[in-house]
Amino acid sequence: MNTCGIIAEYNPFHNGHKYQLQKAKEKAQADVMIVVMSGNFLQRGEPAIIDKWTRANEALQQGADLVVELPVHWSLQSADYFAKGSVRLLHALHCQNLSFGTDNSTDFDYASFGRFMLAHQKEFDKAYKEYDDPTLSYAQKIDRLLSNRYPSFTFSKDQPNHILGLTYTKENASFKQPMRIHPIQRVKASHHSTELTKEIASATAIRQAVLSQKEIKKVVPVKTAEDLLFYQVSWENYWPLLKYKILTSSLSELKEIYQMVEGLEYRLKSKIKEAKHFDELVELVKSKRYTRTRIQRLLCYILLNLKDEAVKNAWQHNYLHILGFSEKGQQYLQQEKKTISWPIISKVGKAQESIMALTIQSDNVYQLANAKITEQNFGKTPIRV
Amino acid sequence: MNTCGIIAEYNPFHNGHKYQLQKAKEKAQADVMIVVMSGNFLQRGEPAIIDKWTRANEALQQGADLVVELPVHWSLQSADYFAKGSVRLLHALHCQNLSFGTDNSTDFDYASFGRFMLAHQKEFDKAYKEYDDPTLSYAQKIDRLLSNRYPSFTFSKDQPNHILGLTYTKENASFKQPMRIHPIQRVKASHHSTELTKEIASATAIRQAVLSQKEIKKVVPVKTAEDLLFYQVSWENYWPLLKYKILTSSLSELKEIYQMVEGLEYRLKSKIKEAKHFDELVELVKSKRYTRTRIQRLLCYILLNLKDEAVKNAWQHNYLHILGFSEKGQQYLQQEKKTISWPIISKVGKAQESIMALTIQSDNVYQLANAKITEQNFGKTPIRV
Known part of the structure; x- marks a missing residue:
């Protein structure tokens, strides 16, 4: 095929x-x-x-x-x-x-x-x-x-x-x-x-x-x-959590976050009480050196508590988490799976907790935006169309 | 007097x-x-x-x-x-x-x-x-x-x-x-x-x-x-923050929290997704060995990110933060202050940030319950009646 x-x-x-x-x-x-x-x-x-x-x-x-x-x-x-x-x-x-x-x-x-x-x-x-x-x-x-x-x-x-x-x-x-x-x-x-x-x-x-x-x-x-x-999710849904996280984290805790370089943790700590909304914080922190997108990603890493070590470690352990397939897609996967070297995950359980740790942790936070968002990993199987 | x-x-x-x-x-x-x-x-x-x-x-x-x-x-x-x-x-x-x-x-x-x-x-x-x-x-x-x-x-x-x-x-x-x-x-x-x-x-x-x-x-x-x-503040105001904190903290991060003994961090991690409210979490975690009050205090330490080392260190650095006085109270303080050995704080500024660190951090979280709660430390002076 x-x-x-x-x-x-x-x-x-x-x-x-x-x-x-x-x-x-x-x-x-x-x-x-x-x-x-x-x-x-x-x-x-x-x-x-x-x-x-x-x-x-x-x-x-x-x-x-x-x-x-x-x-x-x-x-x-x-x-x-x-x-x-x-x-x-x-x-x-x-x-x-x-x-x-x-x-x-x-x-x-x-x-x-x-x-x-x-x-x-x-x-x-x-x-x-x-x-x-x-x-x-x-x-x-x-x-x-x-x-x-x-x-x-x-x-x-x-x-x-x-x-x-x-x-x-x-x-x-x-x-x-x-x-x-x-x-x-x-x-x-x-x-x-x-x-x-x-x-x-x-x-x-x-x-x-x-x-x-x-x-x-x-x-x-x-x-x-x-x-x-x-439902619709936006950054503003997570603003109270992000603010809380930055307020309660010590400088050395913030320093462990992925991409927290060149003393950005000081800048964040000094601006966090001033900002009333997510966009305001981004405006206060961004600069020529650090673009809006770069700051937004950094704020995601903070929100999700993604540490430098954990992210770099995750790159070494790849996997294929299947979200869904058509009949043809399923056939293809069936045909190829013997020669695919990465682990194929079609149902998340205890055994997948370690390799998927960062995604599971991030999705746990994602869910907090709205009670309508259901469990994103454990027990989920591919959508079939 | x-x-x-x-x-x-x-x-x-x-x-x-x-x-x-x-x-x-x-x-x-x-x-x-x-x-x-x-x-x-x-x-x-x-x-x-x-x-x-x-x-x-x-x-x-x-x-x-x-x-x-x-x-x-x-x-x-x-x-x-x-x-x-x-x-x-x-x-x-x-x-x-x-x-x-x-x-x-x-x-x-x-x-x-x-x-x-x-x-x-x-x-x-x-x-x-x-x-x-x-x-x-x-x-x-x-x-x-x-x-x-x-x-x-x-x-x-x-x-x-x-x-x-x-x-x-x-x-x-x-x-x-x-x-x-x-x-x-x-x-x-x-x-x-x-x-x-x-x-x-x-x-x-x-x-x-x-x-x-x-x-x-x-x-x-x-x-x-x-x-x-x-306004009125209750634990339920902080429930989303507490849930977020427990969900995103690693076991080793939770272990650093003051009074996190005997593997309570495992118990908390295993129950947090189940609980819909603060009271529900307390019910799920408390036992004969750990009373409701004990668990509530532990959940406060988590919410405020109070670490074992930081709390024990704070005990060694006492101070007197004056919230208010009558004329008589002020006279008394004036009369005694030369022989009072603890630092007397009647206005919080940069110089007090270190000794009051845990209280400042906790009050930053306290404020998140309601926008009507004003700054609790910096620049505040004693109430006079």
């Missing part, structure tokens, strides 16, 4: 995602569409608006055949680590194709970029290491390293999908048998657009519309619209 | 407390009434229904001349440590008399009990040390040690005020110049009574009446009734 992978967050699942699934399947001539989806905490340092099972179900209803969770220690990360975790996961599943949306010109040849990366791997690794500066975003590193050396390289910080595409391609190039790349032109030009006049709108625009109780039926499948009526 | 001390929580201040202040002043022929009052977290492991400044003000309006805070590392304690902290504090203030209410027969001679303790100090210390078993309450220890050796000793666990009286007397006896003891017969027989028919009711009965919105004007001064209309 020919497989095509998509890396997604589905926050929430909308018509653009449905279109992407269809197009990717077509382009890759795939039998099975595999989705690696962030769990309940997302790349930009925020909780998902709906829980992972509900979002997986939305994707399965609209063409996904197999949805696997990207665990929190890979999902709640800068673009390079996010890409590393998700591309590795697709490789572990023996996925043959990779498709992603791009907001760059279709002229850009990702496959060739991947080959370039492969050819210059050592040189690139060396140069990249020299740029191992926590104050630089992945995008900035890519820009500095490549803009003069790879002629067709284009970069703009207003193209988040293009940047993600570059990181996927880079990671993919590090494998002996890289996946075939199928970039898809995004229908909407801007990721941050707030218009909901056409059938396709960005996830950001949809979340804003939901918060201001505007109509979203035109831009999402019926199931997403229904799910969003049931 | 002749001084008489009272050890109190005023949760809330009621007519019985007013009567006690009057009677004690009379019996001790005191010019200045000194009150050592628990801050925002109380002996039985619960938050105060109103904040410490408001409660101090209520007492000052009704006859107290000087109100000093009993810091959290002494107030949130079993009876023996609570007594140790508060009696030491009165001695530090050169207080000459000590008065307390008792629910025992007036026949019991506390002063003589104190002398007995003084005479048998070494022997008692040795025996007491042998009983240094965390599973025994102070009352049980007293009972085992003394019932056969001190003829007039009487003990019943239904007499919480008598037990406190014994512990005060024991601690007082350890000083070279003990305070003169003036027990006062309590007007109400039972501490736990829920009737509000007379002018005097127990604090427990008043809190229950407040929670069920019953009339309390008859049993409290006008000021207390007004204050209780403004």
Whole structure:
């Protein structure tokens, strides 16, 4: 069976995602569409608006055949680590194709970029290491390293999908048998657009519309619209917990948190009593050096009590947590499982507690936002469609 | 000036407390009434229904001349440590008399009990040390040690005020110049009574009446009734924070908390997802070995992130935080301050941050219950009446 992978967050699942699934399947001539989806905490340092099972179900209803969770220690990360975790996961599943949306010109040849990366791997690794500066975003590193050396390289910080595409391609190039790349032109030009006049709108625009109780039926499948009526999660739900956590943690406790660098713990302690809301705290703490997204991720690590040591340890113990499958997806998994080297988890019990520790702990916090959110791990089995 | 001390929580201040202040002043022929009052977290492991400044003000309006805070590392304690902290504090203030209410027969001679303790100090210390078993309450220890050796000793666990009286007397006896003891017969027989028919009711009965919105004007001064209309704090206000804290703390982090003994951290971790409310968690965790009060105190230590090392260190650094005074109280403090060896704090600033660290941290959490609760330490000066 020919497989095509998509890396997604589905926050929430909308018509653009449905279109992407269809197009990717077509382009890759795939039998099975595999989705690696962030769990309940997302790349930009925020909780998902709906829980992972509900979002997986939305994707399965609209063409996904197999949805696997990207665990929190890979999902709640800068673009390079996010890409590393998700591309590795697709490789572990023996996925043959990779498709992603791009907001760059279709002229850009990702496959060739991947080959370039492969050819210059050592040189690139060396140069990249020299740029191992926590104050630089992945995008900035890519820009500095490549803009003069790879002629067709284009970069703009207003193209988040293009940047993600570059990181996927880079990671993919590090494998002996890289996946075939199928970039898809995004229908909407801007990721941050707030218009909901056409059938396709960005996830950001949809979340804003939901918060201001505007109509979203035109831009999402019926199931997403229904799910969003049931409950919605946002950072403000966790604000009292975050404030409490920062107020009661000592400086040395905060210092143990993943990505707490350069005395950020002092800055947080000094600002926490002043802030009345989550957004206010981010405004008070962010700077040129520390972008909003970077601070939001740090605040997630604090909220979830994710320590430096624990995150780095989790990277060494990968697994495949299956959120759901179609008949075809299940067949594929059945066929491949003997040669898949990562543990496949289709039901979480005592035996999985250790390997899934960070995700379980994060989901326990996620649940506190709303009593309607049910248990996210123990006893759950894959959704079947 | 002749001084008489009272050890109190005023949760809330009621007519019985007013009567006690009057009677004690009379019996001790005191010019200045000194009150050592628990801050925002109380002996039985619960938050105060109103904040410490408001409660101090209520007492000052009704006859107290000087109100000093009993810091959290002494107030949130079993009876023996609570007594140790508060009696030491009165001695530090050169207080000459000590008065307390008792629910025992007036026949019991506390002063003589104190002398007995003084005479048998070494022997008692040795025996007491042998009983240094965390599973025994102070009352049980007293009972085992003394019932056969001190003829007039009487003990019943239904007499919480008598037990406190014994512990005060024991601690007082350890000083070279003990305070003169003036027990006062309590007007109400039972501490736990829920009737509000007379002018005097127990604090427990008043809190229950407040929670069920019953009339309390008859049993409290006008000021207390007004204050209780403004806001009321209870454990349930902190339940989401406590649940979050236990869910996200590792076993080894919980193990560092003060009084986390004999694997109680495992018990808490295993029950926390089951409990829907604070009371439910207490019910699930308490046992013959661990009483409700003991568990409530432990849950306070967790909520406030009070670590074993920090609490024990705080015991070595005493201070007098002045919450308020009358003119007479201020004169007394002025007169004595040169010979008072503990630091006197009448305004909290940067310089006091370290010595008051545990109280500041606890009050930061206390404030989270209700936006109406104002800053409890920084910049506050004594109330003057």
